[in-house]
Amino acid sequence: MATTAMPHDTAHGETHELPFIRKYIFSTDHKTIGVQFLLMSLLFLFVGGLAAMMIRWQLGFPDTPLPGGALLPETMAPGGFLLPEFFNSLVTMHGTLMVFFAIMPLLVGVFGNFLIPLKIGAPDMAFPRLNMWSFWTAVPAGIIMLSGFFVEGGAAGAGWTSYAPLAANGEYTGVYLGQQLWLLSIALLGLSSILGATNYITTVVNLRAPGMTWFRLPLSIWALFITAILVLLAIPILSGAAIMLFFDQTIGTHFFDPTGGGQPLLWQHLFWYFGHPEVYILILPGMGVVSDVIANGSRKPVFGYHSMVYAIIGIAFLGWLVWGHHMFQSGMNPALGMTFMVSTMLIAVPSAIKVFNWMGTMWRGNIRFHVPMLHAVSFVAMFVIGGLSGVFMASTPVDIYFHDTYFIVAHIHYVLFGGSLFAIFAAITFWYPKMFGRLMNPALGRVHWFLTFVFFNMTFWPMHNLGVGGHMRRIYDPNQYAFLQPLAGTNRFITISALLLFTSQILFAVNFVVSWFKGAKASHNPWEDNGLEWTVPSPPPHGNFSATPTVLHGPYEFSSPLVQDADFLPQSRNLDALPARPAGE
Amino acid sequence: MANAQAAAMVSPGGRELGSGVYNEKLGMWVFLGSEVMFFTALIGSYVILRFATPDAFAAPNAILNVPLTGVNTFLLICSSVTMVKAFAAVHDGDQRGLRIYLLATLVIGATFVGVQVYEYIHLVHSGFIPAGYAEGSHLAERAAAGELPPSIGIYGSSFYAMTGFHGFHVTMGVICMSFVTLKAFRGKYTRSDHRGVEVIGLYWHFVDLVWIILFTIVYLI
Amino acid sequence: MSETHAFKHPNYWAVWAVLAALTLVELGVAFLPWSKGVIVLLLVGMALWKALLVALYFMHLRFEANRLRIFAIAPLPLAVIIVVAVIMEFV
Numbered sequence: 015m016a017t018t019a020m021p022h023d024t025a026h027g028e029t030h031e032l033p034f035i036r037k038y039i040f041s042t043d044h045k046t047i048g049v050q051f052l053l054m055s056l057l058f059l060f061v062g063g064l065a066a067m068m069i070r071w072q073l074g075f076p077d078t079p080l081p082g083g084a085l086l087p088e089t090m091a092p093g094g095f096l097l098p099e100f101f102n103s104l105v106t107m108h109g110t111l112m113v114f115f116a117i118m119p120l121l122v123g124v125f126g127n128f129l130i131p132l133k134i135g136a137p138d139m140a141f142p143r144l145n146m147w148s149f150w151t152a153v154p155a156g157i158i159m160l161s162g163f164f165v166e167g168g169a170a171g172a173g174w175t176s177y178a179p180l181a182a183n184g185e186y187t188g189v190y191l192g193q194q195l196w197l198l199s200i201a202l203l204g205l206s207s208i209l210g211a212t213n214y215i216t217t218v219v220n221l222r223a224p225g226m227t228w229f230r231l232p233l234s235i236w237a238l239f240i241t242a243i244l245v246l247l248a249i250p251i252l253s254g255a256a257i258m259l260f261f262d263q264t265i266g267t268h269f270f271d272p273t274g275g276g277q278p279l280l281w282q283h284l285f286w287y288f289g290h291p292e293v294y295i296l297i298l299p300g301m302g303v304v305s306d307v308i309a310n311g312s313r314k315p316v317f318g319y320h321s322m323v324y325a326i327i328g329i330a331f332l333g334w335l336v337w338g339h340h341m342f343q344s345g346m347n348p349a350l351g352m353t354f355m356v357s358t359m360l361i362a363v364p365s366a367i368k369v370f371n372w373m374g375t376m377w378r379g380n381i382r383f384h385v386p387m388l389h390a391v392s393f394v395a396m397f398v399i400g401g402l403s404g405v406f407m408a409s410t411p412v413d414i415y416f417h418d419t420y421f422i423v424a425h426i427h428y429v430l431f432g433g434s435l436f437a438i439f440a441a442i443t444f445w446y447p448k449m450f451g452r453l454m455n456p457a458l459g460r461v462h463w464f465l466t467f468v469f470f471n472m473t474f475w476p477m478h479n480l481g482v483g484g485h486m487r488r489i490y491d492p493n494q495y496a497f498l499q500p501l502a503g504t505n506r507f508i509t510i511s512a513l514l515l516f517t518s519q520i521l522f523a524v525n526f527v528v529s530w531f532k533g534a535k536a537s538h539n540p541w542e543d544n545g546l547e548w549t550v551p552s553p554p555p556h557g558n559f560s561a562t563p564t565v566l567h568g569p570y571e572f573s574s575p576l577v578q579d580a581d582f583l584p585q586s587r588n589l590d591a592l593p594a595r596p597a598g599e
Numbered sequence: 600m601a602n603a604q605a606a607a608m609v610s611p612g613g614r615e616l617g618s619g620v621y622n623e624k625l626g627m628w629v630f631l632g633s634e635v636m637f638f639t640a641l642i643g644s645y646v647i648l649r650f651a652t653p654d655a656f657a658a659p660n661a662i663l664n665v666p667l668t669g670v671n672t673f674l675l676i677c678s679s680v681t682m683v684k685a686f687a688a689v690h691d692g693d694q695r696g697l698r699i700y701l702l703a704t705l706v707i708g709a710t711f712v713g714v715q716v717y718e719y720i721h722l723v724h725s726g727f728i729p730a731g732y733a734e735g736s737h738l739a740e741r742a743a744a745g746e747l748p749p750s751i752g753i754y755g756s757s758f759y760a761m762t763g764f765h766g767f768h769v770t771m772g773v774i775c776m777s778f779v780t781l782k783a784f785r786g787k788y789t790r791s792d793h794r795g796v797e798v799i800g801l802y803w804h805f806v807d808l809v810w811i812i813l814f815t816i817v818y819l820i
Numbered sequence: 821m822s823e824t825h826a827f828k829h830p831n832y833w834a835v836w837a838v839l840a841a842l843t844l845v846e847l848g849v850a851f852l853p854w855s856k857g858v859i860v861l862l863l864v865g866m867a868l869w870k871a872l873l874v875a876l877y878f879m880h881l882r883f884e885a886n887r888l889r890i891f892a893i894a895p896l897p898l899a900v901i902i903v904v905a906v907i908m909e910f911v
Contacts, residue, residue, distance in 0.1 A: 140622040208633045216626045220617040227615060247895055250633045251902070254640025258760055266730030267756030269644060274731070274752040275655045280647060283906045284640055334898055338905075347909050562613060619885050628891045639899040646903055651910040659850050669847050673840060680836040683878045687829045804878045808871045815867035819850040820860055 074509025109174030135223025178270030225565030237302025300437030311387030312379030396432025421481025452533030
């Protein structure tokens with residue numbers, strides 16, 4: 015018989031008054047921790063975006079000083095012109111901050127924390143104090159990462175993939191301490207992630223409310239659960255590799271250094287063995303959220319719920335077998351090359367199943383184009399584009415041409431921005447009322463969505479063309495090559511679009527901040543959704559549920575023939591009870 | 600589906616069945632999964648580097664002290680037995696057995712760490728450092744004389760990384776073990792609730808398990 | 821509250837004896853004048869046998885439900901895949 019440790023005696027909804035520090039700073043409440051991750055990640059999203067703007071400025075207008083460049087020190091941008099070494103750091107830090115400190119914590123740290131206990135009917139995570147430690151190890155990791163900018167030699171400059179021996183030897187990059195700080199930060203963040211994953215997995219397995227069987231779990235929870243398993247098993251590989259690289263940098267070991275008998279390919283294999291599951295970590299929660307939102311917006315059950323679950327599991331499983339497709343050009347064993355081409359092509363199948371199921375969900379639905387729905391549908395469309403470019407890259411002979419070009423950059427951004435970030439916008443907008451008790455402004459939300467969608471495509475679609483034209487990645491001065499000079503106009507176009515894209519995010523920031531104080535107050539269930547979180551007040555009290563809910567239905571019973579008074583059926587609503595509870599009270 | 604039917608499918612005890620074990624135990628097993636991957640990266644790298652450059656590694660007992668480490672391995676295995684005996688004791692309500700066996704585990708575990716530290720000091724002293732041979736050291740001279748491989752940079756690197764992190768994990772285990780032992784002496788573990796003992800036991804056995812593999816791969820092969 | 825499923829404890833000292841014996845045999849085999857391949861096979865086999873004994877008897881996997889065993893087993897194929905795949909680079 016499974017027993018659970020109730021985290022507090024607050025299962026009955028009482029709140030004993032905690033001092034400010036225990037309540038808001040060192041909180042053990044999953045909802046507070048989720049919001050903490052949200053604020054931290056949005057900050058890093060902004061910093062990562064700033065780095066991108068500087069990169070784009072260099073590529074679009076290399077002969078014009080960077081606006082605001084006078085603020086940067088001589089070691090980075092004398093006279094407002096970026097130094098090549100600083101450009102390398104920017105490229106590295108943009109990728110690192112976005113992957114590790116923005117997208118991953120936004121999806122896994124924020125929504126894993128906020129949604130899991132609420133949507134499974136639990137009062138909190140299985141290990142609330144461990145949860146607090148997860149956040150408070152992520153923060154110093156972030157500080158260490160940013161500190162690289164302030165040390166001599168600057169921030170890490172070997173790419174977010176930190177390939178050895180480039181990253182192992184400061185003489186190659188000109189970066190010494192910064193490169194070591196990068197590894198320390200990643201190791202600390204890894205610990206945070208592993209603790210979090212342990213918490214999420216234990217919680218989903220052991221703390222589901224009665225009636226919340228595995229196949230009644232919302233897809234957002236399935237996705238977060240499977241993602242947590244990926245985090246648990248993939249991150250330690252990176253931790254191990256990072257430690258070895260750190261030793262190469264500091265105590266004279268030679269794991270990856272050929273001059274000392276080491277193997278550079280070992281780094282690449284270890285990194286990508288982590289790195290490929292990592293990209294599924296970055297997309298699966300987004301897919302889960304999108305399923306929830308599209309069902310809600312279509313007022314229909316998710317088409318093919320079971321196959322959606324199997325597709326998530328299939329993607330996670332296959333994701334372990336494709337890592338070599340990042341290494342087609344590395345000189346690895348050609349037999350491995352063939353294997354990875356086949357496995358990579360295969361992984362398109364479960365992803366495609368999900369796309370068809372999202373379309374099937376919307377088909378003949380009673381569609382409400384609320385702001386989360388706009389973002390969720392955009393996710394599907396942009397993910398398809400990103401996935402299609404992936405099919406090209408999966409073919410080893412094609413990748414020989416595309417590897418390390420802007421074609422890859424286009425792919426990355428279509429899945430990470432067009433995919434993950436749109437899902438994040440959908441999720442934030444959708445669960446904002448539950449988090450803060452207020453609604454975001456829908457008109458502002460629509461304008462933000464529209465501008466983001468348009469400028470996003472204007473920024474990243476042309477990168478496919480750049481890639482086909484042979485424009486390589488991470489290059490400071492493409493115009494040094496005659497064959498790239500005709501692409502300078504495209505680079506300018508992209509830069510202008512990117513600046514407009516970045517600026518449009520002000521609308522989101524304003525909406526986020528102003529709504530916190532001035533937004534329309536949210537009822538229990540403003541979206542008329544079925545999840546358990548919508549049966550409790552906005553925001554929910556400590557302990558979430560005044561009594562443990564009993565789950566009686568699946569997660570997507572929209573437009574059910576069993577219900578006469580509404581087009582949705584909350585998972586814990588007892589249809590046989592009298593009187594029927596009014597919707598969205 | 601009628602609600603009565605749905606309600607009947609709910610399990611007693613307040614939650615869905617889940618793993619069938621309490622949170623802390625499940626949590627430790629889950630965490631150990633991540634530790635398997637962590638040691639795979641380190642030990643796996645050793646194996647891989649050895650396949651890549653077999654000549655950069657010394658034969659068993661050429662540099663490392665196999666007999667001493669063999670004894671140390673035996674000690675760690677003993678501490679595993681005392682650990683599980685401690686668990687069995689409290690499971691059967693034997694408080695005295697719990698305390699004695701926990702204390703034994705703690706002492707043996709600390710001894711293991713001590714012997715490892717002693718071995719490290721001795722190795723470094725004779726010239727075996729993470730970067731390979733220390734210049735001008737005894738081992739460097741033997742290598743120059745042809746008794747040892749000419750350069751063993753990756754042997755040193757992987758040896759210290761693997762055993763160092765294993766030692767770090769054992770040390771963390773010893774620290775936690777001292778807290779558990781203290782609690783045991785205060786009578787905090789009972790027949791009906793001895794979660795802390797079982798959970799630290801799992802961690803301790805895992806650390807022993809990793810060493811069993813490490814010892815064979817690094818010291819004997 | 822903790823799990824108090826009644827199970828009969830295995831003979832832990834017997835397991836200890838087997839572990840100790842295997843360790844001794846390993847130490848012996850390591851220095852035998854046989855071919856390297858055979859020695860490695862024997863040593864790895866014995867190490868895995870010892871590891872299995874610890875997992876099954878000391879960590880009680882022998883007596884646990886399948887749904888817990890899955891957590892213990894899941895990482896193993898992943899560990900094997902990466903090591904085997906990268907070894908293929910060098911042989």
